[in-house]
Amino acid sequence: SQQGEEDPQALSIQEGENATMNCSYKTSINNLQWYRQNSGRGLVHLILIRSNEREKHSGRLRVTLDTSKKSSSLLITASRAADTASYFCATVANDYKLSFGAGTTVTVRA
Amino acid sequence: DTAVSQTPKYLVTQMGNDKSIKCEQNLGHDTMYWYKQDSKKFLKIMFSYNNKELIINETVPNRFSPKSPDKAHLNLHINSLELGDSAVYFCASSQQGTAVQYFGPGTRLLVL
Numbered sequence: 001s002q003q004g005e006e007d008p009q010a011l012s013i014q015e016g017e018n019a020t021m022n023c024s025y026k027t028s029i030n031n032l033q034w035y036r037q038n039s040g041r042g043l044v045h046l047i048l049i050r051s052n053e054r055e056k057h058s059g060r061l062r063v064t065l066d067t068s069k070k071s072s073s074l075l076i077t078a079s080r081a082a083d084t085a086s087y088f089c090a091t092v093a094n095d096y097k098l099s100f101g102a103g104t105t106v107t108v109r110a
Numbered sequence: 111d112t113a114v115s116q117t118p119k120y121l122v123t124q125m126g127n128d129k130s131i132k133c134e135q136n137l138g139h140d141t142m143y144w145y146k147q148d149s150k151k152f153l154k155i156m157f158s159y160n161n162k163e164l165i166i167n168e169t170v171p172n173r174f175s176p177k178s179p180d181k182a183h184l185n186l187h188i189n190s191l192e193l194g195d196s197a198v199y200f201c202a203s204s205q206q207g208t209a210v211q212y213f214g215p216g217t218r219l220l221v222l
Contacts, residue, residue: 031209042114042200042213043153086151092209096141097166100153 004032004089004101012107019076021104023089024069030092032065034074037086037103046074046087079108113137114214116201122220123191131186131217133201141165142184143202143211144176153200159184160206191221 007022023032031050035043049056049065049072056063062075076083086105090098114135123129135142143166144156158166159178173189184201201214 033209035213037151040216042215043202043211045210045212048210088153095166096204096206096209097155097158098209098211099155102150102152105151 004091004099006087006089006101006104008104009102010105010107012109013079014109015079015081017079019079019083019106019108021074021087021106023072023074023101025072025089025091025099025101026070027091027093029067030094030096032063032072033090033092033098034061034063034072035088035090035100037088039085043088076106079106081108081110084108114201114203114212116199116214116217118217119215120218120220122222124222125191125193127191128187128189129191129219130188131199131201131219133184133186133214135182135201135203135212135214137203137205137212139203139205139212140181141204141206142178142181143204144184144186145200145202145213147198147200147216149197157184157186188219193221195219196221 034046086103088103157176162178202211204211
């Protein structure tokens, strides 16, 4: 069953702006991951945050996790045209099975 | 030096046919997966193999049969294809004990 729910479904921003997307989930997790999917391609892992972590950074990416609210956010700073893609959160329980949300489609306008 | 590869990339076939999709990974991982992505981009796991043994088998019609000849390969055979099987099928791999998965480029299946 679908675990994560991303919000918004779609996001259009100007190059240089920040993009923020949210993910909510329903059950206890071991970790939460964010993946990117460019059009017509496979998913690429971006960042993993464990259930005992609250914030994590990787380059222009910042991820937060609030286990009390069962939610996470992904912030992409100083967006570029190459950031145009769909972004998925995936939750992992103790079985190491990824449960994906439906994704947020981000369009970065030049 | 592609990490996870799938063949074919595109597959167009008639309803009722039987088809196979192949997946190979050269990452040395011991766990492989098949996912189905529907037209709304919702990604759902179908199967997972660890060291050639089936460990995840979600609610999938038994027309779908995975086969893992060795740790580096996981194939998906689909019998009696139906219109609703049209989707993008992704193979992925990981090392047991780690949560990050590496995805192939996908196979776009269209059943007419």
